[in-house]
Amino acid sequence: MKFLVSSSSLLKQLQNISGVLNGNNSLPILDHFLFEISENQIQVTASDLETTMVTKITVDCKEEGIIAIPAKLLLDTLKSLPDQPLTFTIDTEKKSIEIKSDYGKYKLPGQEGAEFPKTPEVESPAVLAVAGELLYNAIDKTIFASGNDDLRPVMSGVFFQLSKEDLTFVATDAHKLVKYRRTDAKASKTASFIMPKKPLNLLKNILNSSDEEVKIEFNETNASFAFEDTLLICRLIDGKYPNYEAVIPKENPNKLTIERMSLLSSIKRVSIFSSKTTHQVRLKMSGSELQISAEDVDFDNEAKERLKCSFNGEDMEIGFNSRFLIEMLSNLNTEEVNIEMSAPNRAGILTPATGNEDNEQVLMLVMPVMLNS
């Protein structure tokens, strides 16, 4: 069996799905791309059993066949070739692949295509279509807040909450939380699921360069995302997402409004002087002044900065992990931010102060550290 394909277009499609491949697989077949060749089209699949990605490439081909090709070997070859047509000659009996370029010939050992795990089907799914831009932003704004704790798998993903009025995306690691809500997209009925981090990162990377509509299908156990000629299917995280609404404080009488960039760079500077393990900084609000300080008693480091801000409420002092604040402030893109607080032992809530689009709502919550009074 033979087919002819452009090296660069093949590489581009393969790179889109190659993120699925794991470094150390339990099944050797998973280190391969599955090539399913039909007339004038190839369907390539990569999988790690949890997540499967499929892409289609148009080629010049007359025959049909199926084979698994070693992924790393193929990618490395394609990366080092300038754009040119390549001829693939596949011997399905001997499981050998020969690639012919302008420069010479390369031989790869293949694997039986039928051994490749079947791509899971999403049975009796609910369907939803959203703009690529929306999905990209939803992932980008939330994923950094998700956790890494193996003991609490539900928090290692992003919670998709769909309703007839809006779509809400939530991520938390129990120390910080992000809630991203869009009112310009709706679902036909109320539903929710928890997406693992890995497929979301893969989606984010591809969506960055695409503005097509994404078709989402999901049921209790799996979800699929289809757009252009790429399809991603993954297993959902099983479990109940914590009741996050209950822990977002509603009454926050102390409100701070401040320029985002100056706060961010100030915290970045001050945090250099904080403990290297806890990254703790103190914010002290009084009048229209915000004082940011940090110290590392083990090394006798100490830093203190003052910023102008507008503050409504009672004077207070609150401690945070500066890493969380830096991540959150960097993830927002407005000129000014609001930080709403109630007590030193209660969550602080970050929201963009200006330019929050009508159909987009971002709420970031960060838990303080327990300061000695």
Add this chain to the structure above:
Amino acid sequence: MKSVLHLDLDSFFVSCERLLDSKLNNRPVLIGGTSDRGVVASCSYEARAFGVHSAMPMKMARQLCPHAVVIRGNSGTYSKFSDIVTDVIKSNSPRFEKSSIDEFYIDTTGMDRFYGTYKWSKELRTQIMKESGLPISFGLSTGKTTAKIGTGEAKPNNFIKIDEGEEKSFLAPLPVRKMPMIGAKTNQKLHLMGIQKIQTIQEMPVELMTRVLGKNGHSIWKKAQGIDNTPITSYHEKKSISIERTFEKDTTDINKLRSILTAMAENLSYQLRNGNKLSGCVSVRVRYSDFITESKQLHIPYTSLDNKLIETVISLFNTLYSRRVLVRLIGVRFSKLVGGNHQINLFDDSEELINLYQALDNIRNRFGQDAVKRVVAMGSKGIGRSSNPFNGQPIVIPAHRRA
């Protein structure tokens, strides 16, 4: 050339007691645990004449010297006297190290030309004795080891100066046991090799010492030559905090053990919070009546909250305590300490709990750390310490106990 002054308060605990009660003067005095398991923490020179020495079981000391006055001692009082001495040294010396409650090293390098180090040291000693009323001895030499051994030789209530170049001949006639680093075990090993005097070590090839005692052998050999470049460190960083307790009578009472462990964990957690520290590693130690000692540790996310730490301690104990044998000692240690405060968890830590801990800590700060306790820990008295463990000072070993 380096110059180091070592100061040591003579039979410190006894001297303090004598200041408080002059009836003790010129009488044999024993200070230490008064129970059957107690050991002598300090004894007067009159008692030493009967063969009593510190770290000896109190029972044996009483047999040797039945007419001695036995005092349980109070480490708080001794700390106060120790602080008086520390203040005098602090205000006079450029750089000093408080290596224990009654010992000080002062770096006097470079002072000779301006003050006359020996004269200055004698004046400092007089001033300390005048201000505290406590007898003190010193050794002045070129390194920590020689200075310390010198003080030991000068005692009681005297001083000595070992000049540069004379260290070797000063050390030579002394028994090896006098050197710091040489304890009972090493002493025995050296004796078996036929080494009695430091002189023998001085004349031995360093390779032989290294082969027998490893790395320590090398440093012992160097110190025996009078070479000791250990710097004076003025700050002791706490790497861990711990409490342990030896029972007067061995026990298998699980509830009592759990109650004591809870009290220990509760107290240590308070110390953590008070010192703005977090711990990332908890360990529990059990010594059975047959002296087999087992310990188990667990790494946890950094915290200083009672409930997390107590839970970890108890679950470690439950897996550790497997032999059905009487328990002699139990202890709790928090290590992997970092500066900081507990990061509040959105779902696990309720606001009420955090506020409760802060309120409890406020009560303890005002009325002492025994003012408020968990009910389970109520029965275990006298667990904990009186001072902040994170002030860079050496550990004060309670007078009625010995590490």
